[in-house]
Amino acid sequence: MTAQNGPAAAAAAVRDHSSALAAIQAVAAGCSGHVGLAARHIESGQSLAWQPDRPVQTASTIKVPIHAALMRRVRLGQADLDAVVELKPGDQTGGSGVLAVLRPGLRCTVADLCTLMIVVSDNTATNMLIDICGGVDVINADLAELGFGDIRLYRKIGYSPPPLVAADRDGESSAEAPAAEAPAAEAPPAEAPADEAPAGRTLATASPADLCRLMIELQAGTVVDARACAEIIEVMRHQQSQSLFPRAFLDVAEPGDQPGPLGPAMAHKTGSVGGCRVETGLLFLPDDGGTVAYAAAADELSDKSMTALAEGNEVLGRLGAIVLSHWWPGPGPVPVRRGWLPRAD
Numbered sequence: 518m519t520a521q522n523g524p525a526a527a528a529a530a531v532r533d534h535s536s537a538l539a540a541i542q543a544v545a546a547g548c549s550g551h552v553g554l555a556a557r558h559i560e561s562g563q564s565l566a567w568q569p570d571r572p573v574q575t576a577s578t579i580k581v582p583i584h585a586a587l588m589r590r591v592r593l594g595q596a597d598l599d600a601v602v603e604l605k606p607g608d609q610t611g612g613s614g615v616l617a618v619l620r621p622g623l624r625c626t627v628a629d630l631c632t633l634m635i636v637v638s639d640n641t642a643t644n645m646l647i648d649i650c651g652g653v654d655v656i657n658a659d660l661a662e663l664g665f666g667d668i669r670l671y672r673k674i675g676y677s678p679p680p681l682v683a684a685d686r687d688g689e690s691s692a693e694a695p696a697a698e699a700p701a702a703e704a705p706p707a708e709a710p711a712d713e714a715p716a717g718r719t720l721a722t723a724s725p726a727d728l729c730r731l732m733i734e735l736q737a738g739t740v741v742d743a744r745a746c747a748e749i750i751e752v753m754r755h756q757q758s759q760s761l762f763p764r765a766f767l768d769v770a771e772p773g774d775q776p777g778p779l780g781p782a783m784a785h786k787t788g789s790v791g792g793c794r795v796e797t798g799l800l801f802l803p804d805d806g807g808t809v810a811y812a813a814a815a816d817e818l819s820d821k822s823m824t825a826l827a828e829g830n831e832v833l834g835r836l837g838a839i840v841l842s843h844w845w846p847g848p849g850p851v852p853v854r855r856g857w858l859p860r861a862d
Contacts, residue, residue: 519685527573529653536567537839537842538565538567540839541735543859544835544839548815548818548832549828550816550817551568551571551815551817552814552836553567553568554567554811554813554814555569555724555729556810556813558673558809559733559809560795560808561807565840565843566725569729570725570726572667572722572723573723573724573725573793573795574722574790574793574816575720576787576793576794577613577787578728578787578790578795578796578812579668580643581728581797581853582721582731583634583670584634584645584646584749584752585663586650587627587631588740588749589741589745590650592741595651597627598626598628599627599628601624602624602630603623603624608621608639608641609621609641609678610675610676611640612638612640612674613638614633614637614640616642617678618642624661631646632755633757634646638675638758642814643674644674646722653670653672657789664734665730665731666724667724668727668728669721670720671719671720671722674720674845700841709723725797725812725813729810729811729812734746735750736808736810737759753784753786755772756784756787756798760794762796762813762840763834764830764833766780766781766853766854768780769781769782769783770782776803776806778849778852780852781841782800783798783800783801784799785797785799786798791822792817792821792829793815793818794814794830795815795816796811798811799813799815800840802848804848806844807846809844811835811840811859815829815832833857838857839858
């Protein structure tokens, strides 16, 4: 095999269903934990799946269902996307996002919080939106009403604030900051992050099949209503992390651009905690190639690291390469980096 035709041959090796499943099985066999995948080409109804019904930790992919629940609250007149909210010290939680390292007093709209929650996976914005919705139980009830009762949120995100914010809080206390700006004294202690939580206290769980179905229904315009679905997908188009499912893609179209020969357009949401990587989204293929809804997970991994080279990042990258290659419409080569697909012998 020459260097020139190697990638094309590898892509051709996963075009048929049985070969694609064999490639997924090889990825799962080499993984230290559990691998789950549900992917469906919406227009044709064709699917690829690997243990799709087994629940996994969602990590931050639960933020898409939270967004859907918030949109239901808006339609019920119990939340307002244009309402302005103020960031308070007690709102700030660590982990991903930017609000946790900005000064309390910042004002933004509920719609802005939704954007932050999805685009940069902002944990503080997420907790604020959970409160705006009415709490964890309300969100689970909304998801059940929307037909997604098996997607379960168990708690708010509980990472401690980063040192920058914690130092500011300590400074305010010693300087006798106004009581109105301090966290409420009766606020419950923060719970452990998902990767440190005791059994049964993960942030949220769902099966890849349920997350994939949510993507299918968002694309169909049937979650809450068509306008809500369009807004959720538009925000997901601006996702800033490309480190998981599209890790091996040569390119991902910019928000507002059409897919092309160098890569698909995407609307997606990532999730990462120690020992778990999850992603769900939509792949928009070029040249009337249609749309692929997907959810992929690598859970219960022995590699608990959060670095770019962690095992879960690679597992999801290989699953993404297989899914894109399986449904790539051509006529050009599949835009996947060399070495990310099974070798064609």
